[in-house]
Amino acid sequence: MEQPGKDNDADLTTGPDPELAATMGFSGFGKKARTFDFNAMFEQTRRTAVERSRRVLEEREKEAAQKERELGSQRDGVHRATASSHTIPRRPSEDSESSKSEDSSDEELIGPPLQPQGPVEETEDDELIGPPLPPGYNEEEEEEEEGTMQDEDEHPVKKIPDSHEITLHHGTKTVSALGLDPSGARLITGGYDCNVRFWDFAGMDASLQAFRSLQPCECHQIRSLQYSSTGDVILVVSGNAQAKVLDRDGFPIMECVKGDQYIVDMANTKGHMAMLNSGCWHPKIQEEFVTCSNDGTVRTWDVNHDKKHKEVFKARSAQGQRAVPTSCTYSREGKLIAAGCQDGSIQIWDRNMNLHTKFHCRQAHAPGTDTSCLTFSYDGLALASRGGDDTLKIWDIRQFKTPLNSVTGLPSFFPMTDCCFSPDDKLLVTGTSVKKGGGHGKLLFFERETLKEVHEIDVTDASVVRCLWHPKLNQIMVGTGNGLAKVYYDPLKSQRGAKLCVVKTTRKGRQAETLAQDSIITPHALPMFREPCQRSTKKQLEKDRLDPLKSHKPEPLVAGPGRGGRVGSHGRTLSSYIVKNIALRKTDDSNPREAILRHAKEAEESPYWVSPAYSKTQPTPVFAKVDSDEGETDDKPEGKKRRI
Template identity: 85%
Template sequence: TVRTWDVNNEKKHKSVFKPRSVQGKRVIPTTCTYSRDGKLIAAGCQDGSIQIWDRNMSVHTKFHCRQAHASGTDTSCLTFSYDGTVLASRGGDDTLKIWDIRQFKKPLNSADGLPSFFPMTDCCFSPDDRILVTGTSVKKGGGSGKLFFFYRETFQKLYEIEVTDASVVRCLWHPKLNQIMVGTGNGLAKVYYDPIKSQRGAKLCVVKTKRKERQAETLTQDYIITPHALPMFREPRQRSTRKQLEKDRLDPMKSHKPEPPVAGAGRGGRVGTHGVTLSSYIVKNIALDKTDDSNPREAILRHAKEAEENPYWVAPAYAKTQPKTVFAEVEPEDDETDKPEWKKRKI
């Protein structure tokens, strides 16, 4: 069957088209396609027939040709022209035909001798509808797969291209890029374009040149060969620049290797670090005993005798006006309960 589906509803098809033979039996369709306006659906079947339905009427065919290709072969491709009046078919009987769907009894033109070993060999129209393109199949070691170009009106062969030493299966002439994409039986994909008429596509990557790898610039010393010089004045011969650079890399003086941090106690005029992490710093400070158990009064009275014998700050200032020290009288603390509210201390 040939079925149409709504992409938003994957569980149920939209409509079913059942190809039938002359006897009314079911036949297997091998390829199908939409018309350019989407109103017609065409299918090529194994009995060699091409059947076309109206999209809205799935019971009876609108156009059909019972002997379009040889019976028992797989019609590999059907494609409509851009004007919607001509249908091209690529048959498994090594032929390429074009049909006028308004007069669907016999083909307008036909070309034979085009081998097709794959059930998906393509054919396509050029963007201006003037040229028809298809590929040919070859056996292994039997030559090169080719791409054939035919005029639509006369079906005269316009040109042929040897693509590769394998079958040409897929082909597409893109209408906007104006480039031909080709897929072959050995997994090769090629794009043919015109530098002037083609737009974007492969032209965007063809103009890009491969970047050159930057070679490392190394400064080498001139080597003076003195075979008769004394051994003490003879320079060692450089065997390889790369090996010399690797040897210099291992030398900490030549490679200017920074000194590693000192672990443990300091040495060589460098202060050692006991801990570089936060946890080690916290453990170090917790272990220190910073408590002060000394009596502050005793610490001050230690200097009382010296201050009395050798006064320096307060006593010399009052030596003439007040030689004898006078202290303030102790006043009893007033009871705040007898004070008025506005004199009481506010807490």
């Protein structure tokens, strides 16, 4: 019989086919892959852990026995020899430990043993799993830390980043639009002054200056600004009928087409024909955005097709008449489009059925007021609306007939007053408006479930129009009615954003060095060609003062008629000079022809102005002679009469 070990050796040396190996001329096709027996390895590891635990327990027993021996020798000095010759009886705890050590062979001790920290009492069901606990570990402190973390989770007010703030000066008029890219690197502000300013947190210093300002829509107020989901393009909605799309640097990419104002059916026009009110990007599709207008429609657009809208939704009142949508937004999934109208209704359409609304509430807000903002929660189940009737309401789209909760007494003077959810979806934020000299505009925080006010921030002595809470930066951007854009942050809770620019020192402006005269330095020039090096302008000014031509005082105006190239005080302008010196001058020339011909003789004798200029190029003039004799006969031909 062949032994298995020999078969294995033959396989390693000769391979599976010795004849083929001999024919090919080599001894084998290589060694087999090494195999591992994981069960044996685990069993070996378990045995090693058990042996190590047993040795540790034996050492602990020896230490305890040594301590007990020393105590016994101190208590009974007479029987020291007897105690040393006999074994010391163990305590019940030691007996239990020894029994446990005997039973430990049957238990599975996984991982390294605990570090010796005095006698340890164990039960039969205890197993040593994992590494030993670090020294100084206290379970009570760990429980306290967990309790504080739970308190912070239970109190979302502590997560509000309002300990620090910076102020960005947009202008003197209302900041009516705010936009922040998804990464939080750039902020854009737009206002009633028709300007759009770009702010780069990483490129700014402590002076907080915008790096670009432009007017994309000429003289129209900016009503909405938003970055796309990828942050590479910007949607600009202004007071005209055409929305624009800009790139990150502000250069135009696309402009929506304007509709035909003579077509009655708004579905047959290619675009809006009245002023825009709001707009936003699709959360999933980066090329699509939606706008709403005073023409009573909500239209979706594609950046790559600017000749016509993509879809159109008509807002209708309860009587079937046209309703003006003042705000519009997408749901978080992009499947629903919601619009707040001037008749107080909130209408929500499904993308698959754009003819009729899927959800609507006719009495959401007071009729005749502008619903300034609609925003969906991050979980997509709640909808918050900020009405022009000084209310804030939260709705459940599954039961859209009545609001879950509402808050009244929140003044709103602007048709774009914002509201937004916190990143953890537990708070709802909005701003209040104030009249000039009527107090401070505030930023209010409400609980989402009960709409109970939990926190407020005094922003400035003007209205709070826009608010934006970025989830990645954990910073709050606020636009006010006096042209300021404020950023609230916390050094510990916030990331990047405003923290990047406040730590940079203000750059000092370089003063341009002005020289009176550029000097050319030629060190090896001959002395006769060298120019004196001018080191200071003071000496040059002193030399110019001594120069009679450079320091010549202008001659004053003469009181009489002008002479010597100077005009009299009454002839400072050409018209006054003509009136005073020519038109009103009295002459004795009764016949103008005689007045002109009196200079003819002098001009023939000494020509000065005209004749010398043409003397070399012009020929001598020859005039026709006409005989005027009275005795001329009729037979002679008459000379050709000159036409007069």
